[in-house]
Amino acid sequence: MLQDIIDLRRIETIYEGEKIPVIYDINLKIKSGEFVAIIGPNGAGKTTLLETINGLLDYISGEGFVFRKEIKKNKSQIRKEIGYLIQNFEIDPLAPFLCKDIVMSGRTGKIGTFRFTTKKDWDKIWYSMGLVGMIDFANRPIGKLSGGEFQKILIARALAQQPRLLLLDEPFSNLDYASKIQIETLLNRIHEKYKITIVMVSHDLNFVPVGCNRIIVMDKGRIIMDDKKEKILHSNKINDIFKNGGRK
Amino acid sequence: MIELPLLFLIPSIIAAVLVGFVCSTMGTFVVRLNLSSIGYAMSHAAFAGAAFGLMITIDSTITALFFAFGTALIIGPLAEKARLQSNIIIGFLFSIMIALAFIFLNYVPGEAAKGSALRILWGSLFSVDYNDLLLLLFLSFLILAFVFVFYKELLSVMFNRKLAESSGVNTRLFFFAVLFFTGFAVSLSLKLVGGLLVFALIINPTSSAYQFFYDFKKIMIFSPIIGIISCLVGFYLSLLTDFPIGASIVIVSAIFFAIAIIVSPKRKKGNGKRNILKNQI
Ligand SMILES: Nc1ncnc2c1ncn2[C@@H]1O[C@H](COP(=O)(O)OP(=O)(O)OP(=O)(O)O)[C@@H](O)[C@H]1O
Ligand SMILES: [Mg+2]
Numbered sequence: 001m002l003q004d005i006i007d008l009r010r011i012e013t014i015y016e017g018e019k020i021p022v023i024y025d026i027n028l029k030i031k032s033g034e035f036v037a038i039i040g041p042n043g044a045g046k047t048t049l050l051e052t053i054n055g056l057l058d059y060i061s062g063e064g065f066v067f068r069k070e071i072k073k074n075k076s077q078i079r080k081e082i083g084y085l086i087q088n089f090e091i092d093p094l095a096p097f098l099c100k101d102i103v104m105s106g107r108t109g110k111i112g113t114f115r116f117t118t119k120k121d122w123d124k125i126w127y128s129m130g131l132v133g134m135i136d137f138a139n140r141p142i143g144k145l146s147g148g149e150f151q152k153i154l155i156a157r158a159l160a161q162q163p164r165l166l167l168l169d170e171p172f173s174n175l176d177y178a179s180k181i182q183i184e185t186l187l188n189r190i191h192e193k194y195k196i197t198i199v200m201v202s203h204d205l206n207f208v209p210v211g212c213n214r215i216i217v218m219d220k221g222r223i224i225m226d227d228k229k230e231k232i233l234h235s236n237k238i239n240d241i242f243k244n245g246g247r248k
Numbered sequence: 249m250i251e252l253p254l255l256f257l258i259p260s261i262i263a264a265v266l267v268g269f270v271c272s273t274m275g276t277f278v279v280r281l282n283l284s285s286i287g288y289a290m291s292h293a294a295f296a297g298a299a300f301g302l303m304i305t306i307d308s309t310i311t312a313l314f315f316a317f318g319t320a321l322i323i324g325p326l327a328e329k330a331r332l333q334s335n336i337i338i339g340f341l342f343s344i345m346i347a348l349a350f351i352f353l354n355y356v357p358g359e360a361a362k363g364s365a366l367r368i369l370w371g372s373l374f375s376v377d378y379n380d381l382l383l384l385l386f387l388s389f390l391i392l393a394f395v396f397v398f399y400k401e402l403l404s405v406m407f408n409r410k411l412a413e414s415s416g417v418n419t420r421l422f423f424f425a426v427l428f429f430t431g432f433a434v435s436l437s438l439k440l441v442g443g444l445l446v447f448a449l450i451i452n453p454t455s456s457a458y459q460f461f462y463d464f465k466k467i468m469i470f471s472p473i474i475g476i477i478s479c480l481v482g483f484y485l486s487l488l489t490d491f492p493i494g495a496s497i498v499i500v501s502a503i504f505f506a507i508a509i510i511v512s513p514k515r516k517k518g519n520g521k522r523n524i525l526k527n528q529i
Binding site for chain 2: 016056080082083094097098102105106107114142
């Protein structure tokens with residue numbers, strides 16, 4: 001039997017200074033090796049859910065486990081195994097960092113405190129830049145990339161960590177059609193080859209990668225559907241939520 | 249120009265180099281983490297602390313450290329969570345600290361001590377004693393070790409705190425470490441550069457280095473170099489002209505910054521391509 005990599009029970013998460021939880025009654029189990037898409041309209045709580053999973057946000061009730069470890073108590077430990085792609089990240093154009101250093105920084109936790117980045121680490125870093133096709137950009141200042149190029153560097157950053165679990169918040173935003181296909185193929189490939197568990201947030205029903213077989217639908221802070229991809233895509237309820245069929 | 253035997257100057261020269269090093273190294277983090285306002289508040293707290301020390305006649309470096317760390321502990325958590333806007337921190341704390349400093353200075357006992365009270369305002373060549381020198385040396389090693397051992401963590405935090413946090417770095421620790429070292433640096437630099445100007449030495453050299461490089465490692469190397477050169481040139485200028493040393497160091501570092509802005513490849517338009525190439529090397 002496959003192990004539950006994520007196990008959330010009756011989770012509620014609230015933002016500091018707010019009164020009402022943004023997501024509530026979240027029950028979610030994701031097994032090792034699954035490729036799951038979370039969809040839902042703006043403000044549904046998708047980002048909040050991802051950040052509850054890697055402990056950036058604390059849940060106020062319920063229990064949450066990742067890799068069978070209680071999230072709150074093992075934050076930094078589980079984060080070393082989770083690659084996270086932030087949504088709509090803005091970078092100041094004068095930021096003094098080279099792309100390769102940004103990709104390297106993804107491995108910081110993995111390498112560990114009091115350890116230096118070794119040749120072996122750099123191999124992984126170059127490899128993941130290669131996966132997204134960004135090797136040529138290694139020595140470019142990060143602030144001088146286009147939105148899509150930057151997105152790919154951030155994906156490489158998450159991959160450089162060799163995570164067991166990938167949390168991707170809108171990985172296809174900012175990407176042109178060719179790049180979308182490229183990243184989709186990449187996700188399918190690493191999912192198959194390395195058996196990485198992938199949880200991906202998307203707006204676009206038309207762009208659920210082939211390898212993804214389960215879709216979770218969120219609306220107004222709850223999970224309202226959770227089923228096989230085909231079932232979800234053909235259900236009527238979906239059309240009600242995404243009035244225009246998922247197209248933005 | 250005052251004629252002095254070189255030997256007599258050596259401790260002050262070493263102090264100037266170390267002050268340049270500690271301040272402008274911490275500056276790279278302060279600027280990138282947007283901690284300028286809290287750093288500014290801390291340096292004036294250190295100033296008030298030093299004045300307090302003079303008033304109750306104990307070593308002003310120690311009281312400066314207490315005041316600076318106290319400020320870091322109180323407003324650090326507020327600034328971290330962005331619960332206080334930075335202009336409020338500046339406006340409120342800056343004025344309070346300066347007011348306190350002036351009150352303390354007013355009560356400094358003894359005529360001779362009045363002179364040293366003025367010195368902590370704008371610094372002095374010869375107020376650095378042996379203990380200060382040792383402390384500066386100690387802090388320099390501490391900062392070097394900190395940067396060397398935690399380089400990858402620091403780089404990660406400087407790029408983006410949330411992302412660093414998400415890959416398993418305890419960013420809170422580094423945030424407060426930076427505050428702590430900055431407080432330490434301004435407190436120890438106070439006697440040489442003066443309480444009103446010390447913060448310029450945190451900001452100016454780093455800002456100059458930021459004009460030239462896109463590579464954080466290079467900024468980490470060149471910011472202290474520019475800081476040290478500013479201090480040495482300022483030192484010399486002060487000997488030459490009898491300017492207060494703090495003032496002349498700050499003027500020199502400001503001139504460097506102005507030059508950096510003018511010749512900065514980052515700010516030039518039209519030859520952007522070439523600059524990217526330059527930065528790749
Ligand atoms: N920092 C915050 N403080 C308070 N409320 C927040 C904060 N961030 C998000 N929210 C609220 O939480 C709700 C869910 O936000 P969340 O970012 O999880 O939505 P989402 O599903 O990711 O939306 P999108 O598709 O726009 O990314 C929103 O109603 C939003 O207003
Ligand atoms: Mg979101």
